Structures are given as C-alpha cells and as structure tokens.
Amino acid sequence: MGHPEKAKEFTRDLDRTHWHDKALWFVREKRDRAIKAVPEWEQLREQAQKIKSHTMANLDLLLEQFETNAKAKGIQIHWAKDAEAHNRIVLQILQDREMTRLVKSKSMLTEECELNPFLEKNGIEVIDTDLGERIVQLRQEHPSHIVLPAIHLKKEDVSTTFQEHLQTEAGNNDPTYLTRAARTHLREKFLAAEAGLTGVNFGIAETGGVVVCTNEGNADLGSSLPTLHIASMGIEKMIPRLKDLAVFTRLLARSATGQPITSYTSHYHGPVEGGEMHIILVDNGRSEMLGDPLFRKALNCIRCGACINTCPVYRRSGGHSYGYIIPGPIGSTLGPGKDLAAHRTMPYACTLCGSCTNVCPAKVDLHQQLYYRRQQVVDAGLLDPPKERLLNLAGWLFKHPALLDFTGRLTRKVVPCLPRALLYNRFNPWGEERELPEMPKKSFKELYKEKKGGQS
Amino acid sequence: MRIGLFIPCYMNELYPGASMATLEVLERQGLEVDYPLEQTCCGQPMANSGCTKNLKDLAQRFLRIFKDYDYIVGPSGSCVAMVRTHYAQFLDGEPGFDRLKERTFELCEFLHDVIQVETFDISFPHxxxxxxxxxxxxxxxxxxxxxxxxxxxxxxxxxxxxxxxxxxxxxxxxxxxxxxxxxxxxxxxxxxxxxxxxxxxxxxxxxxxxxxxxxxxxxxxxxxxxxxxxxxxxxxxxxxxxxxxxxxxxx
The missing domain is CATH 3.40.50 (Rossmann fold)
Incomplete structure (x- = not known):
C-alpha cells in the first residue's frame, strides 16, 4: 500500500483526523511564537545552512578530525558502512561483554537500521526509554513522528496500552497517572540495564564529543547508570566547532516544539568513570546522497520535525501513512533516496505548498527536492502507467493548439448534456466529493476573438 | 508598453469570465494587452507529476510566443511560478530566457509592483x-x-x-x-x-x-x-x- 491508500484509511475517522491536525498545528503555532521572540531568526537559519553546507563539503576531513579527537578522550570509534554493519557492531560490543540488557534513548538512526528486532533476535532485551517511543514499542508500532513518536495516539490509547503491559487501572486516562506509571516502570529498566545506547544530535569535530538533546533526561540516565555507553551517529550529524553548536541549539528546540531549548542538552566527551564509551559512525547511504547535488542539502537536516508539524498532508494523514521510518516532507525525500521503488508514492504525498522549506531551520529545499524526486520516479518507470500515459498525452496535446481548442470545445458542449450519473461515478475521483466547474458556452479565446473582431 | 496576456489552458476553457476580467482590469489601466492565440499550457500539470517528456518543447513554445512582449502577465500564481522557478531546468542558457523570467508576472503582483495602481475606483461591499x-x-x-x-x-x-x-x-x-x-x-x-x-x-x-x-x-x-x-x-x-x-x- 502506498501513501494514498493508507491516508484514505486514516481519514476515514474524520474526528481523529481533525484532532491530529489540531494537535500538530498547536505545535506549529507554538513554534511560530517562539521564533518571533528571536529577532535574528532568519540570520540563524542562514548561518545554520552555511555551517552545514560547509560541513558536508568537508565531511571527510571533519570526520577524521572527530575520530582523532574522540580517541584522545578515550572514546572508541567504529565505522559502519550500512545498517547491517551498525547492528553487528552493537551486538558484538554487547556480546563481547556478555551483556543482554540495553536501554535506548531516542535515536531515529537505530529505527532506520532496524536495530531493535535484530538485537531481540539475538537475545538482547532492548528498552526504549523515551516515553513516546516506549509507548509505541509496547504496542509494537513504529514512531509516527521523529520528535513526537506517539503523536498519533490519544491518552485513552496510552491508557489501554499501559493497562495491558504495565497493569495500570482500567479507564484511568489521567496523563500524570500514566506518566508516573511509565516512570516507575522505566526506572526499574534503567537500574537493571547493563548498557545504554543513545542517538546523537551533534558531533563536534573540534572536540571529539557528542551532544544529545532530550526533554526527559532519559539519555542521561541511560548513558550514566550503566558502565557502557554506545552512541549511534549518522555521519551527517557533524559540526565543525563547539561554537557552531550555539546556532543549532537555538534553532533546534524552537523549531521542534517551540521551546527555547530542550530540557537537557548533554555533552559527552568520554566514558563514565571505570566505563566505556563507543561511537558508531554510520553511513548507510549518506555518502551517496552527498554525491547528488539535487538532494545533498537533505543532509543538512537536524531532525527537528518542524517540516512534519507544518505539513498539511502529514497532519491529515498521520505518520504511518508514509510507510517509511521518517514521515512528512523530510522523510519523503530521504525514503525515495534509499529505495525509490518502495517509496515511490512519498514524493507525491505533497501539494508542493512549500511551508516545509520555510520552517526548516537548516534551509533544506524540501519542496523542491520532492518536485525533483517525482522526476526520478517517472524516469525510473515507477509512476502508475495510466497516469503517465494521460499526462504524456496532455503534454502532446498542448503542442497542438487547434486540436486542444477542439477538445476543449467538445468537452464544453458534451458535458452539460450528459446525465449526472455519467459524470459523477467511480471513474471520476474529482466528482466523488466535488462538483465539476460549470461548463461555459465559450472559451476565453472565442470571447477574445469576438471582442477584437468587433473592434477592428 | 505591450503586455502579453498569459491565460492558463484550463482557465481559457473553464473560466473565461475570470480570464476576461484579467484582460479588462489591465486594459482599464490604459495598458495595451495582446492575447497570443497560439498559447496553450505552461506545462505545470506534467511538471508537478514529474513527467518531463514534453516539457522542453512546451517551455520553448512559451518562450517563442512571449519573448518579445515588454511584460507577460497571467492570472495564476502557480503557472507564473512554473515559468519563473521551474523553466530554468529546460531553458537555462537559451537566448531571451533570462528576460522572459524577469518579465513574467502574476496579475496582482504586476498591478502592485509594476503599475503600482493607486485606486480601482470600484466598490465591493462584502x-x-x-x-x-x-x-x-x-x-x-x-x-x-x-x-x-x-x-x-x-x-x-x-x-x-x-x-x-x-x-x-x-x-x-x-x-x-x-x-x-x-x-x-x-x-x-x-x-x-x-x-x-x-x-x-x-x-x-x-x-x-x-x-x-x-x-x-x-x-x-x-x-x-x-x-x-x-x-x-x-x-x-x-x-x-x-x-x-x-x-x-x-x-
């Protein structure tokens, strides 16, 4: 199933669709208020864009600098060319130390690599400790948003899930009660964990350390209580200098949730006392994207989710309708970049409204990328054949004005004579819920000729 | 000043009223407006679906038809955006394209920025x-x-x-x-x-x-x-x- 079919499913519950739209629009409005309190907002975006573009142009050197500096701080560095390599490295580290209990804080990269099922198959207990992620993990679902993983769920849904898995009271939908239950449950898991895995928001080449931004402090517990900390990091998370970080921390939380800063901005520059810290640098298709001038800017993404919150299509179709781990505008360019055939409907789940490009704190040209992704889909022969034939026919017709005029005239004459049942049926998706335009007697061209004829 | 009136294909067929209103608004500003009869479609419907097969031809057609006007004005933001932001893929480097791009305007934008209309002398109490x-x-x-x-x-x-x-x-x-x-x-x-x-x-x-x-x-x-x-x-x-x-x- 592609996006249209899944979106159709989602919109079947109109109340829920509107609720979902409003929940995310609330976040978008909060973001608007937050950025309007920063007079230099647009300059910050420009600066972020420049830093990231510079970073991507010098990524090889910066990664090597990062490795050298990290090693000097006692951090062990691993290079993973793809998801499989990444997962094997994590497993190896755990198995070498005979560890079987891992707590994870939010990491879209490990979702991308499908780390959880791989580790579970190999006898490792993996617990997601971000509240939203834990909720979807218990439900055996994927996150529906990169910052708000359980945004598709109402508190009633969470209550049912917790009742089943955490034995909370039936019908108690009080968010505070539910959060406390999760907290108690997760605290046990934190204390029992042998290893903690975190994602990375920023890797600083100059210092060889990484920065993780969370609101729940779960990354801090997960990386500090156990003696082993593994940080999984996409190679595009690099920034050159510590002072560059300020640009991004000012942009990130405001763009994501409208907060001035995340509750925790944790810097990791070495293992805990007596422990170990590992950083896995993951490529998984990023180098390839870097080589593509049309799409390389997507690597500037700092995963704030602002484009997702503002996307009018996402808000009304939900994250799971995209069929890729990252939904919305940014996912719709990254997904097809990974596997064009599997994600061929993603670039079309968009009206090209351009709101995503404008909210993006790193100025990724999102809607332009989706425009060009569509050309890739067509060039690869992946567009629905009848649709492609129709569009090519139209394109051909537009090169033949006389024939076009004739077709237009015929349509305007015939349509008004047809019985409604012939016009409005399952072959006319436009007309299922919309009236067709009223057919005028004459085209503008005919009226214009009459007008000019009358004048001369 | 000669204006080339750019009426989107479907407007020509389905919205002659709005198209005529465009012509009349411009003429009321004392402008000389010409509607080139051989124009068809800018190519936007195909372009937005990723079908580029006929686009270079359509873009070149558009350029040929409109290149000599002082301004090209159309009552559709998306069609004008097609010319200004997406034609480059097909016409970059072609003689006259840069001029065309700079001189193609959406109707309201043209009235606002180029003509700088002071008053329309009309009322619409709604x-x-x-x-x-x-x-x-x-x-x-x-x-x-x-x-x-x-x-x-x-x-x-x-x-x-x-x-x-x-x-x-x-x-x-x-x-x-x-x-x-x-x-x-x-x-x-x-x-x-x-x-x-x-x-x-x-x-x-x-x-x-x-x-x-x-x-x-x-x-x-x-x-x-x-x-x-x-x-x-x-x-x-x-x-x-x-x-x-x-x-x-x-x-």
Missing part, C-alpha cells in the same frame, strides 16, 4: 476571505509566508484594501494549503478533500461571504466542495473583484 495560494504566496512572494520571521506584507491584501466597502475577514490559518495540488486532488483525494473543507470552514467561521485568491485552480477545488455541500461561500478570482463584478460563481 466580507471577503483571502486564500493565499501556495505557489504565488511562497514561490513568488505575493505575501509574507507565516513561517518566516521577516516584515509582513501581502500584495493581494494591499490591492483588496483599495476596493471601497470591501471588508477583509481574518481567518485562522491565512496561508494553509487548500489541498488542490494539481493531480494531488485526485491521487490523494481523501486528504485533498479534508484540506479543502478545512479551508471552507475557516473562511465561513471568519464570516466570509466570498473567498478570493490569485489562483483559480485552488478556487475550483474549493468551489467544487462548497457547491456540493451547499455551503454559503461564493468563490471569485481576484481579477473579478478588481474588475468591479458583483459576487457570483467563478465561471
């Missing part, structure tokens, strides 16, 4: 909701997108405020997409319909009697939904209001 169609709004900059933190202006609003008696209502989401999106309206019909209905509700709750905008494709979608449901919202192209017409349907 409550009007402005729909800021995305391509005109964000790609052409007809208004300041709500996402940006820059000084706010809106060329369409500025023009409407010059119309006597017209009351502009305040909608909650002034630049949210209506869900038309070309083939999106059909391929993603369900989402498209929800988006369109949400726009209608926003405008109706703000008290709008008439919804207007600078892109009739969006209005065609909105109008189709409103008429099907019998919603008391009339839809008019900006050109029709600026032409001094009374509220009516879009045709």
């Amino acid at each position: 409550k009007v909701g402005l729909h800021n169609s995305c391509h005109g709004h964000r790609d052409l900059g007809l208004g300041t997108p709500s996402e940006l933190h820059v000084p706010c202006t809106n060329k369409l609003e500025n023009l409407l405020l010059k119309v006597d008696g017209l009351e502009l209502v305040t909608v909650k989401r002034p630049d949210e997409c209506c869900g038309f999106g070309g083939t999106f309206a059909v391929a993603e019909k369900e989402v498209s319909v929800v988006m369109g209905n949400d726009r209608i509700e926003d405008h109706l709750s703000a008290g709008a009697e008439v919804m207007t905008g600078a892109d009739i494709s969006c209005l065609m979608h909105i109008d189709g939904l409103a008429r099907r449901q019998g919603k008391p919202l009339k839809v008019m192209h900006m050109a029709q209001i600026l032409n001094g017409e009374v509220p009516h349907g879009t045709s």
Whole structure:
C-alpha cells in the first residue's frame, strides 16, 4: 500500500483526523511564537545552512578530525558502512561483554537500521526509554513522528496500552497517572540495564564529543547508570566547532516544539568513570546522497520535525501513512533516496505548498527536492502507467493548439448534456466529493476573438 | 508598453469570465494587452507529476510566443511560478530566457509592483476571505509566508484594501494549503478533500461571504466542495473583484 491508500484509511475517522491536525498545528503555532521572540531568526537559519553546507563539503576531513579527537578522550570509534554493519557492531560490543540488557534513548538512526528486532533476535532485551517511543514499542508500532513518536495516539490509547503491559487501572486516562506509571516502570529498566545506547544530535569535530538533546533526561540516565555507553551517529550529524553548536541549539528546540531549548542538552566527551564509551559512525547511504547535488542539502537536516508539524498532508494523514521510518516532507525525500521503488508514492504525498522549506531551520529545499524526486520516479518507470500515459498525452496535446481548442470545445458542449450519473461515478475521483466547474458556452479565446473582431 | 496576456489552458476553457476580467482590469489601466492565440499550457500539470517528456518543447513554445512582449502577465500564481522557478531546468542558457523570467508576472503582483495602481475606483461591499495560494504566496512572494520571521506584507491584501466597502475577514490559518495540488486532488483525494473543507470552514467561521485568491485552480477545488455541500461561500478570482463584478460563481 502506498501513501494514498493508507491516508484514505486514516481519514476515514474524520474526528481523529481533525484532532491530529489540531494537535500538530498547536505545535506549529507554538513554534511560530517562539521564533518571533528571536529577532535574528532568519540570520540563524542562514548561518545554520552555511555551517552545514560547509560541513558536508568537508565531511571527510571533519570526520577524521572527530575520530582523532574522540580517541584522545578515550572514546572508541567504529565505522559502519550500512545498517547491517551498525547492528553487528552493537551486538558484538554487547556480546563481547556478555551483556543482554540495553536501554535506548531516542535515536531515529537505530529505527532506520532496524536495530531493535535484530538485537531481540539475538537475545538482547532492548528498552526504549523515551516515553513516546516506549509507548509505541509496547504496542509494537513504529514512531509516527521523529520528535513526537506517539503523536498519533490519544491518552485513552496510552491508557489501554499501559493497562495491558504495565497493569495500570482500567479507564484511568489521567496523563500524570500514566506518566508516573511509565516512570516507575522505566526506572526499574534503567537500574537493571547493563548498557545504554543513545542517538546523537551533534558531533563536534573540534572536540571529539557528542551532544544529545532530550526533554526527559532519559539519555542521561541511560548513558550514566550503566558502565557502557554506545552512541549511534549518522555521519551527517557533524559540526565543525563547539561554537557552531550555539546556532543549532537555538534553532533546534524552537523549531521542534517551540521551546527555547530542550530540557537537557548533554555533552559527552568520554566514558563514565571505570566505563566505556563507543561511537558508531554510520553511513548507510549518506555518502551517496552527498554525491547528488539535487538532494545533498537533505543532509543538512537536524531532525527537528518542524517540516512534519507544518505539513498539511502529514497532519491529515498521520505518520504511518508514509510507510517509511521518517514521515512528512523530510522523510519523503530521504525514503525515495534509499529505495525509490518502495517509496515511490512519498514524493507525491505533497501539494508542493512549500511551508516545509520555510520552517526548516537548516534551509533544506524540501519542496523542491520532492518536485525533483517525482522526476526520478517517472524516469525510473515507477509512476502508475495510466497516469503517465494521460499526462504524456496532455503534454502532446498542448503542442497542438487547434486540436486542444477542439477538445476543449467538445468537452464544453458534451458535458452539460450528459446525465449526472455519467459524470459523477467511480471513474471520476474529482466528482466523488466535488462538483465539476460549470461548463461555459465559450472559451476565453472565442470571447477574445469576438471582442477584437468587433473592434477592428 | 505591450503586455502579453498569459491565460492558463484550463482557465481559457473553464473560466473565461475570470480570464476576461484579467484582460479588462489591465486594459482599464490604459495598458495595451495582446492575447497570443497560439498559447496553450505552461506545462505545470506534467511538471508537478514529474513527467518531463514534453516539457522542453512546451517551455520553448512559451518562450517563442512571449519573448518579445515588454511584460507577460497571467492570472495564476502557480503557472507564473512554473515559468519563473521551474523553466530554468529546460531553458537555462537559451537566448531571451533570462528576460522572459524577469518579465513574467502574476496579475496582482504586476498591478502592485509594476503599475503600482493607486485606486480601482470600484466598490465591493462584502466580507471577503483571502486564500493565499501556495505557489504565488511562497514561490513568488505575493505575501509574507507565516513561517518566516521577516516584515509582513501581502500584495493581494494591499490591492483588496483599495476596493471601497470591501471588508477583509481574518481567518485562522491565512496561508494553509487548500489541498488542490494539481493531480494531488485526485491521487490523494481523501486528504485533498479534508484540506479543502478545512479551508471552507475557516473562511465561513471568519464570516466570509466570498473567498478570493490569485489562483483559480485552488478556487475550483474549493468551489467544487462548497457547491456540493451547499455551503454559503461564493468563490471569485481576484481579477473579478478588481474588475468591479458583483459576487457570483467563478465561471
């Protein structure tokens, strides 16, 4: 199933669709208020864009600098060319130390690599400790948003899930009660964990350390209580200098949730006392994207989710309708970049409204990328054949004005004579819920000729 | 000053009224306007679906037909955006393309920026909701997108405020997409319909009697939904209001 079919499913519950739209629009409005309190907002975006573009142009050197500096701080560095390599490295580290209990804080990269099922198959207990992620993990679902993983769920849904898995009271939908239950449950898991895995928001080449931004402090517990900390990091998370970080921390939380800063901005520059810290640098298709001038800017993404919150299509179709781990505008360019055939409907789940490009704190040209992704889909022969034939026919017709005029005239004459049942049926998706335009007697061209004829 | 009137293909066939209003508004400004009869389509429907097969031909056709005019003016933000932002892929380096790009304007933008119209000398004593169609709004900059933190202006609003008696209502989401999106309206019909209905509700709750905008494709979608449901919202192209017409349907 592609996006249209899944979106159709989602919109079947109109109340829920509107609720979902409003929940995310609330976040978008909060973001608007937050950025309007920063007079230099647009300059910050420009600066972020420049830093990231510079970073991507010098990524090889910066990664090597990062490795050298990290090693000097006692951090062990691993290079993973793809998801499989990444997962094997994590497993190896755990198995070498005979560890079987891992707590994870939010990491879209490990979702991308499908780390959880791989580790579970190999006898490792993996617990997601971000509240939203834990909720979807218990439900055996994927996150529906990169910052708000359980945004598709109402508190009633969470209550049912917790009742089943955490034995909370039936019908108690009080968010505070539910959060406390999760907290108690997760605290046990934190204390029992042998290893903690975190994602990375920023890797600083100059210092060889990484920065993780969370609101729940779960990354801090997960990386500090156990003696082993593994940080999984996409190679595009690099920034050159510590002072560059300020640009991004000012942009990130405001763009994501409208907060001035995340509750925790944790810097990791070495293992805990007596422990170990590992950083896995993951490529998984990023180098390839870097080589593509049309799409390389997507690597500037700092995963704030602002484009997702503002996307009018996402808000009304939900994250799971995209069929890729990252939904919305940014996912719709990254997904097809990974596997064009599997994600061929993603670039079309968009009206090209351009709101995503404008909210993006790193100025990724999102809607332009989706425009060009569509050309890739067509060039690869992946567009629905009848649709492609129709569009090519139209394109051909537009090169033949006389024939076009004739077709237009015929349509305007015939349509008004047809019985409604012939016009409005399952072959006319436009007309299922919309009236067709009223057919005028004459085209503008005919009226214009009459007008000019009358004048001369 | 010779203006080449660029009427989108579907407007020519389905919206001769709004097309004629465009011509009349321009002529009333004392401009010499010519409608080249051999024009067809800018190629946007194919381009937005990724079908580039005929696009170079269509872009070259457009260039050939319009290149000698002082200005090219069209009553559709998205079609003008096609020329200004997407033709480069097919025409970059062709003689006359840079000039064409600089001289192709959306109607309201042209009246606002180039002609700098002071007054239209018309009245429209109705409550009007402005729909800021995305391509005109964000790609052409007809208004300041709500996402940006820059000084706010809106060329369409500025023009409407010059119309006597017209009351502009305040909608909650002034630049949210209506869900038309070309083939999106059909391929993603369900989402498209929800988006369109949400726009209608926003405008109706703000008290709008008439919804207007600078892109009739969006209005065609909105109008189709409103008429099907019998919603008391009339839809008019900006050109029709600026032409001094009374509220009516879009045709």
